[in-house]
Amino acid sequence: MEEQLVNLVSKQIDDASQHQIGAVLDLLDQGNTIPFIARYRKEVTGSLDEVQILSIQNEYKRVTALQDRKQAVLNSIAEQGKMTKQLSTQINQAEKIQDVEDLYLPYKQKRQTKAMIAKKHGLMPLANWIMSFKQGDLATQAKQYVDADKSLPAIGDVFDGAHEILAETFSEVANIRNWVRNYTMQHAKMVTSVKKSGKSIDEMGVYQQYYEFEERLVNLSSYQVLAINRGEKEKVLSVKFDVDESPVENYLHFRLIGHRPESESSQFIEEAYEDSYKRFIGPAIERELRHTLTEQAQEQAIGVFGENLYHLLMQAPMKGKIVLGFDPAYRTGCKLAVIDQNGKFLTKDVIYPHKPAPQSKRDAAEGQLIDLIEKYGVEMIAIGNGTASRESEQFVSTALGKINRPVYYVIVNEAGASVYSASQEARDEFPDLHVEQRSAISIGRRLQDPLAELVKINPESVGVGQYQHDLPNKDLDNELDAVVERAVNQVGVNLNTASYQLLTHISGLSKTIALNIVHYRDENGRYDSRAQLKKVPRLGPKAYEQSVGFLRIIDGKNPLDNTDVHPESYSAAKKILELAGVSVAQIGDTQQNQKINQLNDQQLIDETGLGAETVKDIKASLQAPGRDLRDDMPTPLLRKDVLTIEDLKTGMKLQGTVRNVVDFGAFVDVGVKHDGLVHVSKLSRKFTRDPRKIVAVGDIVDVWVDSVDVDRQRVQLTMIEPKDQPVA
Structure with a gap:
């Protein structure tokens, strides 16, 4: 990787060295995925995790975008014949896109302005004369430009033209804009008020706290910025900046006039910079800062959404339980679906425990539920948290009190379940079921294995964000896709039960390859070894390398296929087992684990030729085949009674x-x-x-x-x- 780009990236990355950054960028350039790099190339990267690697990748994209923009600006100015050595140096040394745009502003093509017209009328020499503070009468100088028959018929027109040239020139000085931007960000307040018709629009008082509100820009939180933006968009709020202009005018005076004695020129310049700030600089900076605050708030909100989604996906599964999914409703009845320990759909039913159902149906509902629970040995009930959820919870709680064995219920967040249930994927899996019945299955599966079920749903529909509909779709999608990929690959998937939706998020696998993996399984039966993946159409050597370590085979021919050990390290793993006196068939046995754990790491490094981190990971994997990180996460809160x-x-x-x-x-x-x-x-x-x-x-x-x-x-x-x- 080019050393200059590595240096630029390293300036913004605090938790990785230049060597690590260069290694990551080289690995990414070779087509390796972030999960693969994080898991299987620790020696190369110095054990950077997925989040750190993603940060390096994102910063590299930002740096390259900055470099591309610099080159475009340099080319544009050079084509105009206005490039200078100093300007070239300033552009090349700029560290932010905004700095580049400030420098480019005087040379940027724009619609015709009053200043441009004044320059066409030949008033640039007069503007330069004023800025030189030369001795002489300003009116006398201006009279030379009066053309009674054409464009400048009076001296006032000449003064107006010169004023426009200076005002626009001042507004395009990069250092001035940068100072005013920084000052405004540090000292200005955002002030909001309710519009005349705002309260009638905001019937629920959603934006009430912003009807009379002010806060310094530097103290605004991201949710306040997004709420204010939405309130303004919905025509409830008026928004403005409150800026003390005195320091700005003092700065402009010092910057443009300095300690020169008062004169006609200095007075003219003072009027020009005051007007420049009011018409050009101030409004432009306010727009820029509103945009910056919004971008920062969106970035924060996207980060919050991503972290919440990660923890939602990594919730502990309820393994080995027969679950009844319960999709509550009033008029249309509560949809029930029983699924076995592996998520296989067994049966469905509909009960009507709530009004406005007839009394006869309400009386029968409890018996129907208990019969279903007893017939299929249901151990857990997953109740969706939507409409009629709490009434259903009360109903279920009462019914469970009449069963002579422990059966619990859990309230499950059903956000997005209806979206998935109406999707083509759900129709393909359950073509004979109604949407609500598919939803009950999804709710039950969410309790059994949150990760496997939630990956079928657009992440934006799972309800763990804030102001998500106000966020840029592309950036949000990229963040959430990265989070889902990280979670799925950290957990790994069972190659013989995984849906194609789950497989799509495995390192190196596309939707087409994921579908081919499932199709091959359907045609040829279960996979007995990871090596069989090489027979899957379109799954080439690179895709195999990147994905195979995250795909598990339970009860296959080779017990190593049910571990995190990558096939490229199987020979090393067998060497470690040999040194411990443990057979491959014995991995995971508690007594044998002690033998593996007692091995000297340095000896293993010498014997296998692997690095310390890889040896450590292989030892851990051999002691816990089929490991699931989620087993260490908090289990769902089980309930038998209900509160109001x-x-x-x-x-x-x-x-x-x-x-x-x-x-x-x-x-x-x-x-x-x-x-x-x-x-x-x-x-x-x-x-x-x-x-x-x-x-x-x-x-x-x-x-x-x-x-x-x-x-x-x-x-x-x-x-x-x-x-x-x-x-x-």
Whole structure:
């Protein structure tokens, strides 16, 4: 990789050396994927993880885009015959796109302005004379340009033209724009107010806190910026900047006039720079900063969404359980679907436990549910959290109390389930079922294996972000795709049960190859070895290399195929087992693991020729075949009873599941109809601005009721333990 680009990337990457950055860029350039590099090329990269590698890749893209823009600007100015050595140096040394654009502004093609017209009329020499502060009468100089019969019939027209030239010139000085931009960002306030018709538009008072609001730009949080933008777009709010202009005028005076004595020229220049700031510089900087604040807020929101999605995908699966998916509804009835331990659909039913169903159907609903639970040995019920969820929870809780064995229920976030259920993929899998019935299956599978089910759904539909509809689609999609890829490859997939949707996210596999893998499995039966993948159409050597380590075969011919060990290291793995006195068939046995663990790492490095990190990973993989990172994550909160918002009292202690984390706090499901909010100030006794440093989606947390608003169905929670609290 070109040394100059590596140096430029390294300036913005704090947690990797230039050598590591160069190694990563070379590996990416060779067609390697981020999961493959992170897992199987640790010696080359110095054990950088997926997030670090992605940061390097993104910074490289930014740097190359900056370099491309610099070259385009240099070419454009050179073609105009206006390039100077100093300007070339300034452009080449610029570190931001904005700096390049500031330098390019005077040379940029634009629509005709008053200043351009004045220059055509020959007033540039007069403007230069004024800026030179030469001795002489300004009116006398101006009279030389009066042309009574043509474009400049009076001296006032001459002065106006010179004024326009100076005002525009000042607005295009890169150093001036940069100073004003920095000053405005540091000292200006954003002020919002409600428009005359705003309250009638904002019937629910969504933007009420911004009806009279002001905050310094540097203190604005990302969710405030996005909320204000949306309120302005919906014509509820008016937005402006409040800037103390005195320091700006003082700077412009010093920059353009300095300590020169007052004169006609200095007065003329003063009027020009004041007008330049009001008409050109100030409004342009305000637009730029609004854009910058929005970009930063969007980047933050995308990061929040990505991190929440990662934790949602990495929730612990409920393995080996027969699950009943329960999709609640009122009028159309609750759709039920039973799925076996492997996610296979067994049967379906519809019950009508809620009004407006006839009393006879409501009376029969409980018996139907209990019969289904007993007939199929259901161990867990997954209740979707949509319409009629809490009423259904109460119904299920009552029914479970009449069963003489432990059966639990879990409230499952069903966001996006209906989207998937109506998709072509769902229709292909269950062509004979209605959308709602497919949705019940999806809800049940989400409890069994959140990752395998959620990858079928557009990540934007899973409901763990903030202002996601206001975010740039391309950037959001790129971030979420990277998160899904990271999660899927960290967990790995069972080659004999994985859906093509899940396989599509495996390192090196395209949708076409994923479909071919499933098609080959359908035609030829289960895979017995990883090597069989080489027979799959269009799965070439590179795709095999990048993907095979993340694909597992349970009970195959070679036990190593059920580990993280890459086939390229099988010979080394067998050497390690040989040194430990363990056969391949014995891997994973507790007693044999002790033998492997006792091996000297340096000896293994010498014997295998591998690096220390690879040896360490192989040892760990041999001791835990079929490992699943999610087994270490919090398991879903199991319930048998139900709460209502009326049951909650201030100070009551509850246990809940974190459903969403946003900039201003976390939403926690404590078993009532609506998730309660733990404000960022109530997450910990220690101050934090970032809730993600304390909680993550899927965490099981202890909370206390801070306040309850029954009318608005709002619950405020705290994670700071109060004294003498009642316990629920």
